[in-house]
Every structure is written in structure tokens, then in C-alpha cells.
Amino acid sequence: MKKRVLITGAAGFLGSHLCDRFLAEGFHVIAMDNLITGDLKNIEHMFEREDFQFYHHDVTTFVHVPGTIDYILHFASPASPIDYLKIPIQTLKVGSLGTHNLLGLAKEKNARILIASTSEVYGDPLVHPQKETYYGNVNTIGPRGVYDEAKRFQESITMAYHRFHGLDTRIARIFNTYGPRMRLNDGRVIPAFIGQALRGEDLTVFGDGSQTRSFCYVDDQVDGLYKLLMSDYQLPVNIGNPNEISILDFAQEIIKLTQSNQKIIFKPLPKDDPMQRQPDITLARDILDWEPRVSRSEGMKKTYDYFSNLSEEELFKSEHKNFEKHIRK
Numbered sequence: 001m002k003k004r005v006l007i008t009g010a011a012g013f014l015g016s017h018l019c020d021r022f023l024a025e026g027f028h029v030i031a032m033d034n035l036i037t038g039d040l041k042n043i044e045h046m047f048e049r050e051d052f053q054f055y056h057h058d059v060t061t062f063v064h065v066p067g068t069i070d071y072i073l074h075f076a077s078p079a080s081p082i083d084y085l086k087i088p089i090q091t092l093k094v095g096s097l098g099t100h101n102l103l104g105l106a107k108e109k110n111a112r113i114l115i116a117s118t119s120e121v122y123g124d125p126l127v128h129p130q131k132e133t134y135y136g137n138v139n140t141i142g143p144r145g146v147y148d149e150a151k152r153f154q155e156s157i158t159m160a161y162h163r164f165h166g167l168d169t170r171i172a173r174i175f176n177t178y179g180p181r182m183r184l185n186d187g188r189v190i191p192a193f194i195g196q197a198l199r200g201e202d203l204t205v206f207g208d209g210s211q212t213r214s215f216c217y218v219d220d221q222v223d224g225l226y227k228l229l230m231s232d233y234q235l236p237v238n239i240g241n242p243n244e245i246s247i248l249d250f251a252q253e254i255i256k257l258t259q260s261n262q263k264i265i266f267k268p269l270p271k272d273d274p275m276q277r278q279p280d281i282t283l284a285r286d287i288l289d290w291e292p293r294v295s296r297s298e299g300m301k302k303t304y305d306y307f308s309n310l311s312e313e314e315l316f317k318s319e320h321k322n323f324e325k326h327i328r329k
């Protein structure tokens with residue numbers, strides 16, 4: 001009998017890659033998504049399989065899954081600053097009510113549950129790099145507060161279920177991750193820059209570009225998450241790539257990668273945009289024997305290949321209205 005895993009947010013970027021990984025590991029995958037930000041095209045290649053099933057369901061309402069469940073991975077949530085502005089209430093609900101429902105289901109099914117938390121629990125961090133012991137610097141009422149606070153609540157209720165009910169829980173603090181199947185127009189910097197380069201638009205750097213991020217390729221991220229789920233460690237663990245770069249330097253890397261001659265233009269920095277972000281992954285290295293393996297140049301090449309194969313219609317539909325009708329390949 002195959003072990004059965006429930007993955008929420010399964011039609012999203014990370015969720016769909018998790019489905020691929022668990023199928024490859026020999027699990028029966030039960031995928032769930034309400035398709036607000038997810039897209040069925042990310043998982044349609046699995047639909048023919050007998051060891052895969054899909055529920056179109058919103059986890060903020062009661063979650064019922066017949067049969068046994070061995071593992072749950074809760075990855076349902078909007079996850080980009082544009083989404084937090086467009087759907088703030090849903091963002092709060094899926095992190096709070098949705099997590100509560102899934103913890104309840106895990107308790108009922110006696111399943112181990114891994115919760116997708118985030119580097120956003122550190123807010124605009126005053127400690128660098130960020131260790132799991134740092135409590136963070138979050139603006140509760142800013143535009144990102146709906147995501148940050150939902151995720152902080154999610155960690156609290158998960159630990160409460162662990163301590164009070166003895167539930168078998170895992171908490172991953174996920175740092176910026178990229179790769180194929182990101183949404184082209186979710187506003188995140190990697191699809192934004194690649195999309196702009198492919199459309200022949202200027203690259204929009206927010207602020208002066210001195211803010212930093214550390215980008216993890218999706219295969220490394222999924223591997224870290226898999227190892228965390230299979231470990232016996234119950235406290236939060238950072239999963240990300242410590243290789244840090246400023247957004248301005250990153251824009252220049254993209255121009256080289258895409259061999260486009262685009263200019264960089266500067267736009268105002270969004271409110272509460274963290275100035276620096278870099279995971280300290282000492283804990284993950286120690287307890288999971290895990291660290292990222294894919295270099296940024298290798299990962300970005302794969303990601304660029306994915307986006308450059310999108311249809312012209314997909315590339316041009318969007319919030320982007322003022323572009324030159326020109327695709328570079």
C-alpha cells in the first residue's frame with residue numbers, strides 16, 4: 001500500500017513541484033486547491049495517473065478527505081505582494097482558518113503535518129542573516145501584514161497543536177524560491193524581470209536596488225522540504241539559499257542572461273519592502289544534512305527557458321499594458 005499525502009495549494013508553484021516529487025517517491029498524492037492563484041496547467045500532466053487525485057476545494061471551509069492520510073503539506077496561500085493587496089482577507093483566512101482545519105484533519109487522521117511558513121515572519125529584519133531564533137520586525141498593519149501575521153499565527157497554532165494535542169508537526173520557513181511554473185505576472189521580481197526582458201520592456205528596479213534577496217532554486221527547496229518532513233525536528237527550520245545579491249546587481253545579471261539590451265528604470269520602493277534577506281541555514285545543514293546545490297546561473301537558465309517557451313498570448317496578457325510588442329528569444 002502506498003503512503004498517502006495531502007498537498008494543499010497543489011496547483012501553485014511550490015505545491016505542484018511537491019506533487020511531482022511525492023509521486024516520484026512512490027506516494028499516492030491527494031492534491032487540493034481552490035484555484036484562486038493556482039493554475040491547473042501546473043498539474044494537468046498528473047491527471048491520468050492512478051496514484052493522483054485532485055480536489056477543487058477551499059481549505060478555509062471544513063476539509064473532508066475519505067480514507068487514510070499519512071502526511072499533510074499545507075502550501076495553500078497567496079504568496080506575492082500583489083496578491084496580498086488584491087486578496088488580503090483570503091490571505092489572512094487561509095493562513096489562520098485554513099491552517100486550523102488542516103491541523104484538525106491531521107489530528108483526526110493521525111497524520112504528520114508540515115506547514116509552509118516564510119521568511120516574512122522576520123519582517124524587515126534587523127538581524128542579518130536571519131536565524132530561526134530571531135523574532136522578527138513585522139508591521140502588523142502594513143500591506144504585507146496580512147501575509148506576515150497570518151503566517152506567524154500559523155506557526156503559533158501549529159506549535160499549540162503539537163504541545164497540547166501531541167500532533168506530529170513540522171514548520172518550514174521558506175525563503176525566496178524560483179523556477180518554472182511561477183506565475184508570470186504575480187509581481188515577484190524574477191518573473192517580472194524575465195517577462196520584461198522577453199517583451200522588450202525596461203526592467204523595473206524598485207527603490208535604488210540596494211535591497212538584497214537570496215534566491216533558492218525550486219528543486220533545492222523541494223528537497224529541503226522533503227527532508228524536513230522526514231526528519232524528527234519539530235521547531236521551525238529555514239529553507240533557502242544563502243547566496244545573497246542586491247536587486248540592482250540581479251537586474252544586470254538578467255540582462256546578461258537574456259542577452260537583451262534593456263535599460264534599468266527605477267520605481268518607488270513598495271511599503272515595508274525588506275531591505276535585506278538571507279537565510280542562516282546552519283540548522284538545516286546540521287539536522288537535515290541539506291544545502292542548496294543548484295547555482296543561480298544554472299537555476300536561472302532553466303527558469304528563463306521555461307518562460308521563453310510560453311505562448312505570446314501568455315506573455316502579453318496581464319497587468320502590463322505599456323510594452324513594446326517585441327519578443328526577444
Ligand code: UDP
Binds near residue numbers: 193205206213
Ligand atoms: N522588485 C523590483 N522590481 C520588480 C519586482 C520586485 O525591484 O519589478 C523588488 C522588490 O521591491 C523586492 C525584491 O525585488 O525588493 C523581491 O521582490 P519579490 O516580490 O520577488 O519578493 P519579496 O519582496 O517578497 O521577497
